[in-house]
Amino acid sequence: MDFFEKFYLLFIIEIVLIAISTISIVVTAYDKLAAKHFQRHRILPEKLLFALVSLCGSVAMFLTMLIIHHKTRKKRFMIGISVILILQISIIVVLYYLKILDSFYNIGTIFLHLNDNIGYNSKIHSGGYARMNTNAGMNLLSIIALCFTIIMASRHIIENKYKSRNYIAVSVITIILLVLEVIAEYYLTSSNVNDVVLHRVVNILGFILCPTVPYVLLLFCYNRQRSNNLLIIIVTLPLYINLFLCVISYTTGWIFYVDSANTYTRGQLFFIPTIISILYYIFMIIAMLKSREDYDRRDKYIFLVILFSPIFAMLIQILNSDFLLIWNSVALSLLLYYIFLRELQFTYDMQTEVKNRTAFDTAIDQLANRKNNAIICVFDLNNLKAFNDEFGHRLGDMILCECAKLIKESFLKEGKTYRIGGDEFCVICIDTSIDAVEQSLVKLKDLLNKLNKDRTDKIQIAYGYASYNKHESDTAYTVFSKADKEMYKNKALMKQ
Incomplete structure (x- = not known):
């Protein structure tokens, strides 16, 4: 078998492997989406995933699972795919050293020569x-x-x-x-x-x-x-x-x-x-x-x-x-x-373009495992229901998005913004001083005043915050509850 015939066979094998890897990536991504958003019966059977792994899609599927965090907690998959990958590499190494691969090349030569009449070999002339x-x-x-x-x-x-x-x-x-x-x-x-x-x-x-x-x-x-x-x-x-x-x-x-x-x-x-x-x-x-x-x-x-x-x-x-x-x-x-x-x-609220409640719950849980202090700020839009009733939900949604943008812009250097409810938002500021939070609140008020300058229906945002200290006994959720109570106090003052 000459060099170009061997090269052509390797080319075919390479194309097949790339195709299997691409299919493995797409199938793994779909299975992740199905598990999170679709009905249970639309999740792909595990036998199909292992079949793709066995057909040399192990590397692509394993890396994709790590990147998108899919089935990484299932030892059956993490250990199973690793074992199959090691076996596949071992088989290739053994075949190489025993020169058994040359036999496969010789079999491939037969198939190539069978196709001489339609010109496969004539094309590989250089x-x-x-x-x-x-x-x-x-x-x-x-x-x-x-x-x-x-x-x-x-x-x-x-x-x-x-x-x-x-x-x-x-x-x-x-x-x-x-x-x-x-x-x-x-x-x-x-x-x-x-x-x-x-x-x-x-x-x-x-x-x-x-x-x-x-x-x-x-x-x-x-x-x-x-x-x-x-x-x-x-x-x-x-x-x-x-x-x-x-x-x-x-x-x-x-x-x-x-x-x-x-x-x-x-x-x-x-x-x-x-x-x-x-x-x-x-x-x-x-x-x-x-x-x-x-x-x-x-x-x-x-x-x-x-x-x-x-x-x-x-x-x-x-x-x-x-x-x-x-x-x-x-x-x-x-x-x-x-x-x-x-x-x-999956961690974003598409309407307001800030992190959603799922991301917020994850962030609160992580605070307990981190060696950081934090300040939790809670915000609530006043009279959003009245806006919806009087001007329609479309205007209410526009106001909601505008307020989310203002909060995010005001606290951009201090922390992450989350939408935790219908008209409620929260900002978690890691290792930030109270002075920095107060400055961000002043910036929020200034931006809100500019927004309300030419409006007859003024937008108001109530807020409250509390400090989380890693050395104290209060949990992150307890501090969040304190910030929420402070927000309601501020809301009551605004209505007076």
Whole structure:
């Protein structure tokens, strides 16, 4: 069996494994959604999950379960999948050392030669074509996975419409880059000098779009309401520099060069798009680590793991251009990121865009296990029922969302905001002083006064807070009850 026949068999095996892994990820995510939101009979049977694990989907399913926290407390799954994975690796190692794999290759040769009449082997006449087929197959699977996430993101909003649009945009850009990569690979194997112009144009588009993926992801991490226009202009400036360098590379060859014989070579400034992309990834990591409202510490670690994949692939491809890994790794990261965000969304109140009661109960429970002091603030909207009765529920919902926005903005640097009831909110401030809480309350009053300036129907928010001390006997729920009583005292004073 020659090299190219063996390579083709490995290509087929690789495609099958990628397909099984993709199915395992999707099935695990669906099972998580079904367990939380659907009826019991729509949960997938455990035999199906173990069947996918047995068919070499163990790595993908195990990582997905860890990321979305699905069945991680079930020892049957955690131990079972680990044991199956170890067995699979052991079998491959034994087969390799006993050279039994060569027998499989020889069997594969028979099947390949049986298909000579329809031209399978005739197509694998060079290493270039074999590599192109491999990359095309991997890119096709990545495109299918991204199309799936785009459809899901368009049907179900990710946190808010702004972030959904950004996620869909970055997925579409990645699909375009995957297609351009396949086209560029085709031109690399082409000796037709008439393809020179198109070869250059494809590379220009690819290098222009390369930094836009981490750029849009960076925008995804920022809250549009807090965006600084000057900061956005500064962050966007490298994109325009990259655009200019890529366009003039058509003649100068600074980023890349395709000569008259259609031969591609890297230019002296080839590293510019890569450096810009890495900078955007670094800014994204900084923005995510600085975010106190959107992600918990555990969520940040998961985000970093997901983000590491394309960075690692980028470094490998820089060192060896034969490995085209970047955009497939980005596609995988986007799929995992979507699953992660959907799981994270279970802790959000979609109407007001703040954390929900489930997240609040979890945060209160965690206070008992943490070595931190905290201040718990409770808020309640006055006369919301009267607003609903007089002006309709639509106006009442708008007021509810506006108040949630004001509370969140006022306490952005101090703690996380939760909606704990119909018109009740709570902010948990970890290791924050009472003075800082008082300043946030003053800011809330100022914002509320601005909102009420031109309104005849004034909006009022009653509040109360209490301190939780880790060295005292009061539990977090007891402190919350105290804060709730203080809020009702404040509400009574407002009505006098």
